Every structure is written in C-alpha cells, then in structure tokens.
Amino acid sequence: MTFEELDLNDNVLDALYDMRFETCTPIQEHCIPQILEGKDILGVAQTGTGKTAAYLLPIMSMLDDGGFPHDAINCIIMSPTRELAQQIDQAMQGFGYYLDSVSSLPIYGGNDGNRYDQEIKSLRLGADIIIATPGRFISHIQLGNVDLSKVSFFVLDEADRMLDMGFSEDIMTIAKQLPPTCQTIMFSATMPPKIEQLAKTLLKNPVEIKLAVSKPAEKIAQKAYLCYEPQKLKVLEDIFKAGNLNRVIIFSGKKQKVKEINRALVRMKINSDEMHSDLSQEERDQVMFKFKSGATDVLVATDILSRGIDIDDITMVINYDVPHDVEDYVHRIGRTARAERDGVAITLISDQDVYYFQQIERFLEKEIEKVPLPEGIGDGPEYKTALRAPKKGGARGSRGGRQKYGQPRGGRNRNAKPANQHAQGGKSGRSRNGHNRRKPNKPASNA
Known part of the structure; x- marks a missing residue:
C-alpha cells in the first residue's frame, strides 16, 4: 500500500x-x-x-x-x-x-x-x-x-x-x-x-x-564461541588481533561487566569506550559522539544501546553474554548489517548460557557456527542439549534510569529539512507536483 x-x-x-x-x-x-x-x-x-x-x-x-x-x-x-x-x-x-x-x-x-x-x-x-x-x-x-x-x-x-x-x-x-x-x-x-x-x-x-519477531538480516554472519567465563577476554583479544577493530559494539547484560570489559580492552591498547546507565547524560552524549564520528573503534554497552539507535556502519557485534530473550538477541545483532551492508555477529557462550543460546537457535531454525577456541586457552564447555534454564542467581542486566533535564523547542524548527529516515522502507518516488525534488540531507543526530 x-x-x-x-x-x-x-x-x-x-x-x-x-x-x-x-x-x-x-x-x-x-x-x-x-x-x-x-x-x-x-x-x-x-x-x-x-x-x-x-x-x-x-x-x-x-x-x-x-x-x-x-x-x-x-x-x-x-x-x-x-x-x-x-x-x-x-x-x-x-x-x-x-x-x-x-x-x-x-x-x-x-x-x-x-x-x-x-x-x-x-x-x-x-x-x-x-x-x-x-x-x-x-x-x-x-x-x-x-x-x-x-x-x-x-x-x-x-x-x-x-x-x-x-x-x-x-x-x-x-x-x-x-x-x-x-x-x-x-x-x-x-x-x-x-x-x-x-x-x-x-x-x-x-x-x-x-508483527511476528523478524529474524536477523541474512547479511549478518552469525558465529559463536563456547568458552568459560575466564576465557572470554582471551577470545576477544584473539578476535581483535585479526584486525577486526573498526566499528564494533560489544554487548553485556550487566553494567559492571561492561566496565570490566572496557578496562581490559584499554589494557590491550584497544581504542574503546563504555556506555551504561551509570554515566551522566553529558557523558553518554560524548561517548556516542566519539563513536559515531569514528574517534572510538570499539564501544562496550549494556542493552541501553541495543534498540532505537541508528548507526548504519557497524561492522561487528559481539555478545559477551547470551541474551535470555530471543528478541534481545535480534535487537543486539541488528545493530550491524544495516543499510544493505554486511556484518558479523559473534556470541560468547558460557556453560551457564547454553540453554538460552539453544532457544535462540530454535527460533532462528538453524545451527549457528561454533568457532574453535584460540590455541593456548584450553577447552571450552560442551554444547549439550539443555532441557531447562539454569537456576537464577539474580537479575541479569541493568537498564537505564531516569533522566533529569530537557531541551525545549516551541513550534516547528524552520531550519530542519525533511529527513531521509524513520519511515523505514518507503520506496523512492517522484514528488507529488510532478517533478523530482532534490533529496534533503539527513540531519545530524544529537544522540
């Protein structure tokens, strides 16, 4: 229609x-x-x-x-x-x-x-x-x-x-x-x-x-590593040694884990930053500006970044832990392979997360490739069929909190141009008065 x-x-x-x-x-x-x-x-x-x-x-x-x-x-x-x-x-x-x-x-x-x-x-x-x-x-x-x-x-x-x-x-x-x-x-x-x-x-x-939960874009190459929690940083180090450092988001469900991962990446001399609800709004804006502008290569984030953020050129998403909901997995890896680009999604599966990852594979109706662990870090857990979720040890993940201040605008912003975005999926067409108009520029985001 x-x-x-x-x-x-x-x-x-x-x-x-x-x-x-x-x-x-x-x-x-x-x-x-x-x-x-x-x-x-x-x-x-x-x-x-x-x-x-x-x-x-x-x-x-x-x-x-x-x-x-x-x-x-x-x-x-x-x-x-x-x-x-x-x-x-x-x-x-x-x-x-x-x-x-x-x-x-x-x-x-x-x-x-x-x-x-x-x-x-x-x-x-x-x-x-x-x-x-x-x-x-x-x-x-x-x-x-x-x-x-x-x-x-x-x-x-x-x-x-x-x-x-x-x-x-x-x-x-x-x-x-x-x-x-x-x-x-x-x-x-x-x-x-x-x-x-x-x-x-x-x-x-x-x-x-x-609308049924849509499956990830076919252009996303999905892979996974079976590794115990202490092995995960070694896996990250091996991934980045291959030179995959351009426009990467690493997701974790816990903000404390996000901080730990970012500290480890900094020790590895990786140009990284972190995004979570403990940051002030000004700090979050600065982090996003640096990442969008290319000043930061790797962004470690909670699920605060998994939905509603438009960045078209993310080359890789890494799930440091497995989301417990299929929708969260789809949202996370959906940050890559946007605007007809290719992308890679890598998930690190601990022994406690096998059940949840099998639920994801069941939804996707396919088995995701399990990549061998790098040499020298030992063997990972077996990928056995898990019939039930592990006992919960507390809330998994942290979501953002309230925000305090706002920027007003009374009336229409007459300097704004129609943005070529947000309608999501409309086909190109001619202007209604019968002649082609120049496509307006996409305004810069303040996020």
Whole structure:
C-alpha cells in the first residue's frame, strides 16, 4: 500500500514525497487507518519496522487539519530514553516540514537549568506535541507546569522498555490526569504479562496489531564461541588481533561487566569506550559522539544501546553474554548489517548460557557456527542439549534510569529539512507536483 492511498493530510504527503517515501511498511499500513479512525492501538513491533511513522503521520495529519486548541498540549509521546526521544523529534521535524500549524517540544534529561526554564515557558504557551521521557515529564507535573486536561493523543513508545526501567508508576501518574476521551496508542517490542496488564488498564477496546519477531538480516554472519567465563577476554583479544577493530559494539547484560570489559580492552591498547546507565547524560552524549564520528573503534554497552539507535556502519557485534530473550538477541545483532551492508555477529557462550543460546537457535531454525577456541586457552564447555534454564542467581542486566533535564523547542524548527529516515522502507518516488525534488540531507543526530 502507498501513503497516497491513506487518508493523510496533503502537507504530510508532500513531506513524504520529498523524502522519497512512497510505500508503507506493514505496521504503518495496519496502524495509520485505525489511528485516523480514533481507535486505541496496541502494537507489537520491533525497532526498524517503521512504528515511529505509524503513529506520527496520522497524529500530525489530524492536528494540521485543525479542530484542536492552539494554546494546549494536544499529544504526549513517552519515550524510555533521551536517545529515542531525540530520534522521534527528528522524525517529526522531517514529516512536519510543511506543517506550519503544528508545534513540538522535546523534554528529556541532560540539559542545564536555563533550558529547563525555557521548557517551562514553552509548556505554558502550549505545544501540540510533547516528546518526553517519563522522569523528566513527571517533574514538570509535580511542579504544576503542565496542563493535561486537553490532551487528545497519548503514545507510549517501547512500553516494555519503560516498564523494565521502572517507569510504571510514572506512566500511571500521567495517564490518570488525561481526559477520558484521550486516544491511547501503545507500542511494545514484546508482550510480557506486565504489558498485557498495562494495556488492559490504559486502552479502551484497542485494535491489536502484532508483527511476528523478524529474524536477523541474512547479511549478518552469525558465529559463536563456547568458552568459560575466564576465557572470554582471551577470545576477544584473539578476535581483535585479526584486525577486526573498526566499528564494533560489544554487548553485556550487566553494567559492571561492561566496565570490566572496557578496562581490559584499554589494557590491550584497544581504542574503546563504555556506555551504561551509570554515566551522566553529558557523558553518554560524548561517548556516542566519539563513536559515531569514528574517534572510538570499539564501544562496550549494556542493552541501553541495543534498540532505537541508528548507526548504519557497524561492522561487528559481539555478545559477551547470551541474551535470555530471543528478541534481545535480534535487537543486539541488528545493530550491524544495516543499510544493505554486511556484518558479523559473534556470541560468547558460557556453560551457564547454553540453554538460552539453544532457544535462540530454535527460533532462528538453524545451527549457528561454533568457532574453535584460540590455541593456548584450553577447552571450552560442551554444547549439550539443555532441557531447562539454569537456576537464577539474580537479575541479569541493568537498564537505564531516569533522566533529569530537557531541551525545549516551541513550534516547528524552520531550519530542519525533511529527513531521509524513520519511515523505514518507503520506496523512492517522484514528488507529488510532478517533478523530482532534490533529496534533503539527513540531519545530524544529537544522540
């Protein structure tokens, strides 16, 4: 289905054509008509399926058509992290390039008090769309800076991740202040019981749209090493001795382990850095800037980086430990082999992780190549069929926490150009007025 076949505002369609997006992704095809009809939505879809456009396009289209108050907040979009909030805001600037009447205000952590004051002023003036992280938005609510009485749309993006990060109470606090007529749209990559319960609480007769968990791109060469925990650093050293040092992400589920791995890499004279929730927002921004610019070769990270981050030229992903959920594995290795490039995904499997890796292979419906260990480090564990998971010894992994400061923007950014991204999958097409327009440049990310 093409975007032209949907009942979207002409100004939105003009921006899509400028960005060379013509064809909907499946999640967009199913969601956009239902949102335009005013239905609550429960969508189960991964990052990269085009879900951001699936809710932004119809909401922005309806706001531009009119009938909503100009001095009030009309839409709230909740994001678990600042990085995702920035990407949503960037997408909106592209899709809304011709929407003079629709304004946006991103609210997230990492900025100073002056910007917080600007944020308060913008909130009191009213912004059509607020894109916020829960912790920061709650602080505005508690200080009486926000009036939610006229909100028409409430969007939860990556709801499962927000619950994992401990934002359940904040979400309910916000939801209780919304008018009963508010249309609620919830997206989640997974559907655990806690998400089902949240959906029952927040959604009114929702339309459920579920996309099956997609398998990793065929261009990803997946390999694995069977090794005991003390052998893992030796395996890493051997991998990097082969010269595989360009644009690598190493994932671990535990932030303490991330720190240990990075210290070990530094001792190996490898140009590496680390990303986890113990870093301040300013430190996280600096780490991301250095990695994106090529100043850092290897980034060691928790799953805070596995979803919602767009970096197209990652050559290798290494799972230092095996994710316990298939979806997490898919998200992690999906950081490589993007934009039609090739990529390599290597997983280090300890004796405690055999069961979980076999679950991944069962989902993939194939056996992943097991690479022999380097000479001199001994034998690894056997890859025997594991019928059950090992007994848990505590929570595996750490997810990010709340963020404190935000950067306001009242009204549309007139310097922004439509971004050739985020709609995810639209085919190239001609502009709607019959002539080819120059493809706008992709704006730089602030993540």
